[in-house]
Amino acid sequence: MKKQTSKILKDLLKYILPVALSAWLCYYLYTKIDIATMKAAINDCDYKWIGVALVISVFSHIFRAMRWSIQLDALNIHTPLPPLVWSIFGTYAINLLAPRLGEVWRTGYIAKRQNAQFTTVFGSMVCDRLADTVTVLLLTLFTFCIAREAFMAFGHKYPETYQGIVNMLHSPWIWTAGVVAVALIVWLFVSRTDNKWVLKVRDAVRNLWNGFAVVGTMPHKGRWLLLTVAIWGCYFTQLYVAFFAFSFTTHLGIVCALVAFVLSSISMGIPSNGGLGPWHLAIIFALGIYGVDINQGGAFAMIVWGAQTCLLVLLGIYAFVSIAMDKRQKTVR
Template sequence: MDTKEEEKTSKKSSLINKFVKVVLPLALGIAIIYYLFKDINLTELWTVLEDANWGILAFSLIFGLLGNTIRGYRWQLLIRPLGYNPKVSNLNFSIYGGYAVNFVLPRAGEIWRCGVIAKEENIPFSKLFGTMIVDRIFDTITVLCISLFAFLFNMQFFISQLEENEEALNSVLGVLQSPILYISIAVLVIGTYVIFKFFKNNFIVKKITDLVVGMGKDMKAIWKMKTKNRLFLYTIGIWGSYFLYFYTTFYAFEFTEHLGVTAGLIAFALSSISMGVPSNGGLGPWHVAVVASLGLYGVDKLSATAFATGVFTTQSLWVILCGLVGIAALSIRKSKR
């Protein structure tokens, strides 16, 4: 293959990567938003938003910043057992900036913050990437626990909802009883085993294996640290702040202020799960999760959509603003060195 053909192949590959990373998530978000808003009267939606208490919405933003700040302290706690002691302010600025980057490139914020700290604190990127994955594992476990708690706490409510909606019940049972589900799981497990057993010399497989082995060693170091209790407290602090970040907004609207903590917990759990779908800052999937969860408690679609629109817009602008401040702070520090 000559140089020109290599350049063409490289450009084609780059375009495909950009399409997958940028266009697809954005298209998904826009498609979901269109589906959600297609039957909504925008004039009526704006009327609902005008009646919102924007002072309470602004107050809720404090808890979002608090949660992301505590996350910086937890990340520092995960890095220290590996023999490094980065400045918590740099970690915080990178976390703020990372969330802003996620609005441009979904999931790229985590990579960006690891790269920034690797240069700023002279820590190997692979080490930071490992701690970031551990950080996300803690988050995943926490979200699963919150979701399980929300479900168990409201089990009777969900059972009554399913009994009233026979179609939904049959859909749930259909998925659980479908052999396709279990065949897919088996194929995934066997396929993963075959790849790592018989193609272990492949470049990509070796990279993944080395990363997993390195993460295993880092996990052992983290597990042996004497400050595990603080790690647990930081995790509670992060997700307690995030819950208040969301639940406080209930009091900004007349149709949600009476719903209580139980409804807030369900909506928060579903919205947190929706963030696992790759989209720009949660655009689309987050709205659907919130509208659906509020609908369970009798909030009409127009009001629920207005709530999701007002909260998402306010909090997204806040995340972007804090991110720009974080990126600027890191740039200023770098220029002064």
């Protein structure tokens, strides 16, 4: 009974909470928007620029698969590029249903296809995501230097959010939990024990670390860094290109696009279905700093996010069909 209750609570946190958060944020945002004004802004859209942005988006996924291939090759998990591309397409499609579930799925898919340790592949995926986190931090620092006024405006407009971030960074509980976690990991590897559960956890942590740490010893580090720049260059360019689709954003310039890009990237850390809600809020706020009213900002966010979501669904369908055909061909052989 306790296990069943625990499972229900986990499912609620994993699936229901992100959906509820996304729905509440969308309701909060779009009840403050004049629908007639937003429709006029949508009709103003030049959709060829949205199409260009979507093409760039596809290349970002391909570059991500190429970067992951370098890490997996260093672990002697030699995977053809097409299955890696399918795994990335499928990841983002699944994340529309449940945040972070796509990463677990792509790890399981590649591990099973290549007959590799799940924890090792998972470690390489964690490293892949950590590289994204570091990139966002660097972009945030750079953007703060060239557009400090925009971030200060964010702090003044949302003082509770700003203070919450500061309090979290100064929380003794977070630092204590970090120290305890490190101490526990050290104990796992230092202690001498025959306990099978401890040994299993130790092996899992070792495999996870091997997949994570391979980036420090792998060949082709330069190509890996270049692909990281290419991935995030595509992410930024696709948003910047979308600025040319609307008369009220085409003149805003690259700094505004960078502010919107950084704030929207940070918002993706909030658990939601494909950024639904937090991403819209970040974009509307960023455009508002540069004089775009909430109705026009809402139209921009709705079209850009909606087009991207439709693309992810189509790429996901393509990926799952390709994976099914690949399994069938392997079975026949």
